[in-house]
Amino acid sequence: NAGVTQTPKFQVLKTGQSMTLQCAQDMNHEYMSWYRQDPGMGLRLIHYSVGAGITDQGEVPNGYNVSRSTTEDFPLRLLSAAPSQTSVYFCASTRSGGAFNYGYTFGSGTRLTVV
Amino acid sequence: GESVGLHLPTLSVQEGDNSIINCAYSNSASDYFIWYKQESGKGPQFIIDIRSNMDKRQGQRVTVLLNKTVKHLSLQIAATQPGDSAVYFCAENMGNSGYSTLTFGKGTMLLVSP
Numbered sequence: 359n360a361g362v363t364q365t366p367k368f369q370v371l372k373t374g375q376s377m378t379l380q381c382a383q384d385m386n387h388e389y390m391s392w393y394r395q396d397p398g399m400g401l402r403l404i405h406y407s408v409g410a411g412i413t414d415q416g417e418v419p420n421g422y423n424v425s426r427s428t429t430e431d432f433p434l435r436l437l438s439a440a441p442s443q444t445s446v447y448f449c450a451s452t453r454s455g456g457a458f459n460y461g462y463t464f465g466s467g468t469r470l471t472v473v
Numbered sequence: 474g475e476s477v478g479l480h481l482p483t484l485s486v487q488e489g490d491n492s493i494i495n496c497a498y499s500n501s502a503s504d505y506f507i508w509y510k511q512e513s514g515k516g517p518q519f520i521i522d523i524r525s526n527m528d529k530r531q532g533q534r535v536t537v538l539l540n541k542t543v544k545h546l547s548l549q550i551a552a553t554q555p556g557d558s559a560v561y562f563c564a565e566n567m568g569n570s571g572y573s574t575l576t577f578g579k580g581t582m583l584l585v586s587p
């Protein structure tokens with residue numbers, strides 16, 4: 359049981375490049391979400407999904423796209439990377455019965471630097 | 474490497490002391506609250522949660538207190554150990570029976586000296 363797996367762990371991009379951050383979970387969780395974490399800012403929600411085929415925007419969605427074609431995978435796409443997107447990105451998931459007594463399970467993060 | 478702890482409030486305690494970490498939340502309609510622990514270079518790790526219809530909940534060495542009147546949440550750690558050193562985040566959530574957005578506080582760094 360791997361939990362929430364994020365790849366890559368580290369990435370350096372040039373301004374304007376595109377890339378996809380991968381997130382996969384093997385717990386059959388319906389809810390998945392993406393956060394970014396900047397120093398002193400806590401975690402801020404980018405996009406989330408309540409099930410396959412359903413996505414919605416969070417607090418800071420600009421510059422990012424998501425899709426949810428399967429229950430297991432929730433990739434995050436940067437269409438044209440900007441230095442302001444330098445951050446640590448976390449994917450999280452939780453079960454369909456709600457998060458009480460369980461919380462949300464987080465991946466180990468992807469550290470992205472845009473130069 | 475990147476420091477999650479930059480500009481964060483810091484609580485420094487001695488090993489064996491009890492620690493209290495406080496959090497003010499923003500939305501009076503939030504019905505579910507979670508405390509997370511984040512060690513350097515890792516993702517947040519679930520510690521304990523509480524529903525809005527509760528005032529207190531206890532786990533192993535941890536207690537969460539909720540005061541809805543002043544929108545305040547606290548995490549008490551008993552007999553703090555060096556392994557407890559980390560950044561602690563509170564998070565509020567609406568709709569614990571379904572899904573919604575989880576809103577995090579900015580975090581508090583706990584430093585435990587042996």
